[in-house]
Amino acid sequence: MIAQALLPVLDRPDARPKLPLDTELSRFGGDGTILKLMFQPKGPGHQSFYYVGSSPKATQDQIGVELDSLAEHGILQQLEQTCTWDENVAIRYKEADGKEDILTSVIPIRSRWGCWVLVSSHVASEFMNMSIGRPYWQSREVRITAALYLVVAILGILIAMSVWRSVREFRDVAKEVRRGRVGESAFVDRNVVPELDSVAADFDGLVGDLHRAARDIRQAAEENAHSLKTPLATIQSSLDPIRRVVPEDNDRAKRAMELIEASLARLRLLISASQRMDHNIADLILSPRDQIDLTQVVTDTLNGWRDTLVEHDVRLHWHLDSNALIQGARSNVEVIIENILDNAVSFSPAGSIITVRLIKTRKSVDLMIEDSGPGIDPEKLEQVFERHFSLRPSEHEDGAAFAKAEKPEHAGLGMWIVRRNVELLGGKVSAMNRPGGGLTVKVSLPLYGSGPSNSRTA
Numbered sequence: 001m002i003a004q005a006l007l008p009v010l011d012r013p014d015a016r017p018k019l020p021l022d023t024e025l026s027r028f029g030g031d032g033t034i035l036k037l038m039f040q041p042k043g044p045g046h047q048s049f050y051y052v053g054s055s056p057k058a059t060q061d062q063i064g065v066e067l068d069s070l071a072e073h074g075i076l077q078q079l080e081q082t083c084t085w086d087e088n089v090a091i092r093y094k095e096a097d098g099k100e101d102i103l104t105s106v107i108p109i110r111s112r113w114g115c116w117v118l119v120s121s122h123v124a125s126e127f128m129n130m131s132i133g134r135p136y137w138q139s140r141e142v143r144i145t146a147a148l149y150l151v152v153a154i155l156g157i158l159i160a161m162s163v164w165r166s167v168r169e170f171r172d173v174a175k176e177v178r179r180g181r182v183g184e185s186a187f188v189d190r191n192v193v194p195e196l197d198s199v200a201a202d203f204d205g206l207v208g209d210l211h212r213a214a215r216d217i218r219q220a221a222e223e224n225a226h227s228l229k230t231p232l233a234t235i236q237s238s239l240d241p242i243r244r245v246v247p248e249d250n251d252r253a254k255r256a257m258e259l260i261e262a263s264l265a266r267l268r269l270l271i272s273a274s275q276r277m278d279h280n281i282a283d284l285i286l287s288p289r290d291q292i293d294l295t296q297v298v299t300d301t302l303n304g305w306r307d308t309l310v311e312h313d314v315r316l317h318w319h320l321d322s323n324a325l326i327q328g329a330r331s332n333v334e335v336i337i338e339n340i341l342d343n344a345v346s347f348s349p350a351g352s353i354i355t356v357r358l359i360k361t362r363k364s365v366d367l368m369i370e371d372s373g374p375g376i377d378p379e380k381l382e383q384v385f386e387r388h389f390s391l392r393p394s395e396h397e398d399g400a401a402f403a404k405a406e407k408p409e410h411a412g413l414g415m416w417i418v419r420r421n422v423e424l425l426g427g428k429v430s431a432m433n434r435p436g437g438g439l440t441v442k443v444s445l446p447l448y449g450s451g452p453s454n455s456r457t458a
Helices: 002-010 022-026 060-072 076-085 140-178 186-190 194-245 251-286 294-304 306-311 330-347 378-385 399-404 414-424
Strands: 033-041 050-055 089-094 101-111 114-123 290-293 315-321 325-328 353-360 364-370 428-433 439-446 453-457
Touching: 002 022, 002 101, 002 114, 022 050, 033 076, 050 060, 060 076, 076 089, 076 101, 076 114, 140 186, 140 194, 186 194, 194 251, 251 414, 290 294, 294 306, 294 315, 294 330, 294 353, 294 364, 325 330, 325 439, 330 353, 330 364, 330 414, 330 439, 378 414, 378 428, 414 428, 414 439
Parallel strands: 315 353
Antiparallel strands: 033 050, 033 114, 089 101, 101 114, 290 325, 315 453, 353 364, 364 439, 428 439
């Protein structure tokens, strides 16, 4: 812009401008800008450049110093090339003290009298109050923007940490709920984010509903059992006078009495099984779920079955990895083991062996109970864990034997309860026939510990 403004003065058609041109240059100087004007006359034999003006005005001594500085930084060497090729040149260098950058532009101005070269220099940090020449991160605008971004980032981190803390508290409360260690309003009391108050209240409401459901299940189980056992007892007591008046030679009436007694026994069994099942469901909801040593639970359960095994003339072998920790309620785990053992003992012939193994893997604990019974039809293996499924003789197949039994022992619910409890503990259960005969029931539960193993035989 300065070069274009000087062009009418330097290219006057009537006469070459009078030297020096300090006054003309002073009109465009200031604001930290230093202007120097060089001139190369037109015509053969004129290859040198003359120092014809500056702003601010320089003395004779200062001119020599400035020319030396221009030569030192390679600016004078650019003058001839600038005029020859009519191109602008920009040069950047530091002051002698190395503190400030100097931006220098070499601009040719061609006229009828020759080639003029305008050398414009300024300190980068002062030029038009802009940050030219400085690293971008030193500019005021960039620093303000960076500060704003930093504030926003800090706020975002604080919000994320607050939400994360509340979610972590929710997770801890949920674990304590599963362990049965919290009361009402646990989520609301532990929440630190106001926006999650409604969520916390809903969670507390859900926990309260579960507790009430468990209490209702227990209460309903007791009431139903009492309501059903009373008429059954009345029917049972009413059979005694009928039995006394039935003639000894009336086989049909005696058979009917036996079937009635068998059916009553069956009903009492179903009522007791239903009551136990309801209590077990309530335990699954409310029972504390802590880390328990499955090895110890299995050992205690097997010791409690010694008399039953002796009574059935069945031997027991076991191999248990120690310190096999799982998370759950001990009572629910005991139900699993006892029902599988009951099933194994029921089908094991006298003199046979039941093998119990507890093996830890990298992620689970596998409990396997093997009997020496007849096994199961492969097509019915999946039905073993269905409700009311049983391969034992029914009252219709052997009504007389059933009628003579004072108390039927099975209702086809044991293995179904096993599968339900195992799945609620996060595990899996399966059944398979043994190659040499018998059945293997395998329960896999998540592992929470490790340790050595021991083997025993009983």
